[in-house]
Amino acid sequence: MQNIKHIFFDLDNTLWDHRKNAKLTLIKLFAKYDCANKYQLGFEEFHVQYDIINEEMWAKMRDEKIDKAYLRKHRFYDTFLKFGIDDFELSQNFENQFLDDIVEFNELVDGSLEILDYLTAKEYKLHIITNGFEEVSYRKIEGSGMKNYFETVTSADSLNIRKPNPKIFEHALQIANATKEESILIGDDWIADVLGAKNFGLDVIFFDVFNDQPALTEIKRVEKLVEIEMFL
Numbered sequence: 001m002q003n004i005k006h007i008f009f010d011l012d013n014t015l016w017d018h019r020k021n022a023k024l025t026l027i028k029l030f031a032k033y034d035c036a037n038k039y040q041l042g043f044e045e046f047h048v049q050y051d052i053i054n055e056e057m058w059a060k061m062r063d064e065k066i067d068k069a070y071l072r073k074h075r076f077y078d079t080f081l082k083f084g085i086d087d088f089e090l091s092q093n094f095e096n097q098f099l100d101d102i103v104e105f106n107e108l109v110d111g112s113l114e115i116l117d118y119l120t121a122k123e124y125k126l127h128i129i130t131n132g133f134e135e136v137s138y139r140k141i142e143g144s145g146m147k148n149y150f151e152t153v154t155s156a157d158s159l160n161i162r163k164p165n166p167k168i169f170e171h172a173l174q175i176a177n178a179t180k181e182e183s184i185l186i187g188d189d190w191i192a193d194v195l196g197a198k199n200f201g202l203d204v205i206f207f208d209v210f211n212d213q214p215a216l217t218e219i220k221r222v223e224k225l226v227e228i229e230m231f232l
């Protein structure tokens with residue numbers, strides 16, 4: 001694509017493997033608080049339940065139905081409650097240590113560094129727009145060795161305006177000194193990234209890890225990061 005100069009990446013589960021790193025963090029916390037013995041709870045069933053609740057709450061926060069404080073109070077509390085464990089202190093210990101510990105793990109999505117090298121060699125200017133928590137976003141980028149690839153990082157959380165709100169795309173383009181016509185976004189969230197970018201008037205590549213939208217042919221779609229090379 002000849003006119004494209006700026007590429008805006010989503011961070012979590014597009015480049016930084018949040019699912020994998022979160023699971024590794026939870027394994028550690030689950031063992032630390034001896035949850036298996038204390039509550040006769042299996043890690044896998046806990047993790048499945050947590051994933052469901054966490055994903056639901058992130059969607060609600062994206063849709064501006066709940067705020068960050070609510071999510072941080074409830075995601076672990078509600079998960080434990082599903083197993084009849086009503087312990088607010090335990091849930092807050094999990095919440096606080098989760099954010100501290102997750103940045104110790106820096107698994108990247110397959111092909112992340114390869115595609116960043118490829119795009120850098122082609123002299124695209126690379127940027128991040130993330131909805132993730134401000135407390136950890138910069139540490140994720142730095143800890144995983146990706147910092148030097150990016151000219152700008154927009155933390156939607158720090159501005160309290162999250163994708164798909166068009167204001168966050170406007171802000172990111174502004175600090176990147178980029179126009180819509182010369183920019184494209186790459187992300188894995190259908191609503192926040194794909195519909196958000198489209199509504200704002202920005203071209204987009206959907207990183208469709210779970211093969212969610214196979215019938216949609218009019219959008220640019222990849223299932224592996226390396227396939228971005230087809231478009232850029």
Ligand SMILES: [Mg+2]
Pocket residue numbers: 010011012013014187188189
């Ligand atoms: Mg994402």
